[in-house]
Every structure is written in C-alpha cells, then in structure tokens.
Amino acid sequence: MIAYIHGMITSVDAESIIVETHGVGYHIACPNPYAFQSQLNKTLRIYTYHYVREDNEMLYGFKSSEQKSLFSKLLNVSGIGPKGALAILAATSVGEFVSAVEREDDAFLTKFPGVGKKTARQMILDLKGKLLEWLPVEQEEETLFYEGKTNDESNKQVDEALEALKALGYSDKELKKIKPSLSQKQNASIDELVRAGLALMMQK
Structure with missing residues (x-):
C-alpha cells in the first residue's frame, strides 16, 4: 500500500x-x-x-490523512464507489460529514451526487459512532486567500472551479445558472469556489 x-x-x-x-x-x-x-x-x-x-x-x-481515511471507510459502505466517495469529499469537509452522520441528517447526506435516501441511511448505519475522533468540525489545513486579484484572475478562478464541477457531473446549463453567484466571490480560492458551487447546487 x-x-x-x-x-x-x-x-x-x-x-x-x-x-x-x-x-x-x-x-x-x-x-x-x-x-x-x-x-x-x-x-x-x-x-x-x-x-x-x-x-x-x-x-x-x-490533502490530509483524515480525508484519506474517510474515503477508505466510504468505500466499505454498500452503494458507494470511488467516484461517489470523491464527490462527497469534494463537497464537504470531514468534520461536516461526520457531524451529519452523527445527527442522522438524511437531508444533508442526500444532497451529494448519486446519494439517495437508501444510501444515506446505509452510511449512517455503517459509520455512526465510528468517526468521532474527527469531531468537532475540522478546519481546513490550508485556507488560501487571494488579495488584490484582477478581474481576469478572478474570472480564471471561476472558470476552473466550473470545470471541476463539470467533472463531477453537472451540466453546462446548471453551471451557467450559478456562475454569476461565484463571480461575486472575489477573494475565494478555487477550492472555496468549488465548495460554494456545490452548496448552490444542493439548494436546487
């Protein structure tokens, strides 16, 4: 290994x-x-x-050993494969995911791409009580801030974030709707823009 x-x-x-x-x-x-x-x-x-x-x-x-460990545990859940596990880790932090599992928050868990109510309940059944070392919600190891960006730099960041979201299975039509909202986040990193985009998709 x-x-x-x-x-x-x-x-x-x-x-x-x-x-x-x-x-x-x-x-x-x-x-x-x-x-x-x-x-x-x-x-x-x-x-x-x-x-x-x-x-x-x-x-x-x-980026972290906690992300790797959660990915490994998700693969052991029936109905979750590598693509699904990556989509979950792309959309949320380890701490937020564990908090949702511990409070049995089906609504939160079913917002991930490809996760229905049955799979969400399976995650809760298999993982609840087994991830407590990752509570409370962790802070990101690295939060990157970009100060004084030009419009071109900000637009490039947004475009790259949209490409990442497209790779997760979202359509051009869906991405076009959230682009204006992402473009307002002038000092966000690509990672933060991807998370924000996923949050907007989950609201639909």
Missing part, C-alpha cells in the same frame, strides 16, 4: 493531478484537483489510497 507520495505537482486537470518524484510521474485522482493549482511546480505530500480491482487500478490522493 502506498501511504503517501512526496513530490512535485507537474500537472492539474479537472479530475486529477500528476506528482513527480525520483523521475516517476504518478497520476492521482483527487476530490478537488484545482485546489492544488496554486501549488503547481511545488513539492508537497499527497496522502494516497491505492485502489485495486480485477479490472481497475487507480491512485486516489488527498
């Missing part, structure tokens, strides 16, 4: 990043790849989960 990879981020796209270490480039799928955009060509540690099945092998990467 590959616990983590320490290397340079050489590429970021809507679904994954590439991390190079000792001359080897690792293709790693992430919840919000554009959250690493500001660290392009910089060296950092990515916590990884090596997913192996007969017909599929993939590396999934996370």
Whole structure:
C-alpha cells in the first residue's frame, strides 16, 4: 500500500493531478484537483489510497490523512464507489460529514451526487459512532486567500472551479445558472469556489 507520495505537482486537470518524484510521474485522482493549482511546480505530500480491482487500478490522493481515511471507510459502505466517495469529499469537509452522520441528517447526506435516501441511511448505519475522533468540525489545513486579484484572475478562478464541477457531473446549463453567484466571490480560492458551487447546487 502506498501511504503517501512526496513530490512535485507537474500537472492539474479537472479530475486529477500528476506528482513527480525520483523521475516517476504518478497520476492521482483527487476530490478537488484545482485546489492544488496554486501549488503547481511545488513539492508537497499527497496522502494516497491505492485502489485495486480485477479490472481497475487507480491512485486516489488527498490533502490530509483524515480525508484519506474517510474515503477508505466510504468505500466499505454498500452503494458507494470511488467516484461517489470523491464527490462527497469534494463537497464537504470531514468534520461536516461526520457531524451529519452523527445527527442522522438524511437531508444533508442526500444532497451529494448519486446519494439517495437508501444510501444515506446505509452510511449512517455503517459509520455512526465510528468517526468521532474527527469531531468537532475540522478546519481546513490550508485556507488560501487571494488579495488584490484582477478581474481576469478572478474570472480564471471561476472558470476552473466550473470545470471541476463539470467533472463531477453537472451540466453546462446548471453551471451557467450559478456562475454569476461565484463571480461575486472575489477573494475565494478555487477550492472555496468549488465548495460554494456545490452548496448552490444542493439548494436546487
């Protein structure tokens, strides 16, 4: 099992990043790849989960060991696969998710892409009481603030956030409706814009 990879981020796209270490480039799928955009060509540690099945092998990467652990636990829930687990981690923090499970908040859990009431109840049944070490709600390890952005920079941030949301399965029509709201968040990072976009989608 590959616990983590320490290397340079050489590429970021809507679904994954590439991390190079000792001359080897690792293709790693992430919840919000554009959250690493500001660290392009910089060296950092990515916590990884090596997913192996007969017909599929993939590396999934996370900013924190807590995210990685929650991803692993979500895979053990009936009805949740890697894509669904990534969508959950892209839309919320570990602490917020655990809080929702502990209070049996079906309404919160069913707002995630692909999660219906049956799957939400299964998550509560399988995970309640087993994630208490992640309460209270955690704060993000890194909150990036961008001061004094130009309009072009802000628009680029919004466009990249919309691309990340599109990769999660939202249509161009849905994204067009929330773009004006995201464009008002002048000092938000791409990660924050993605979260805000997901929150707006959940209100529909």
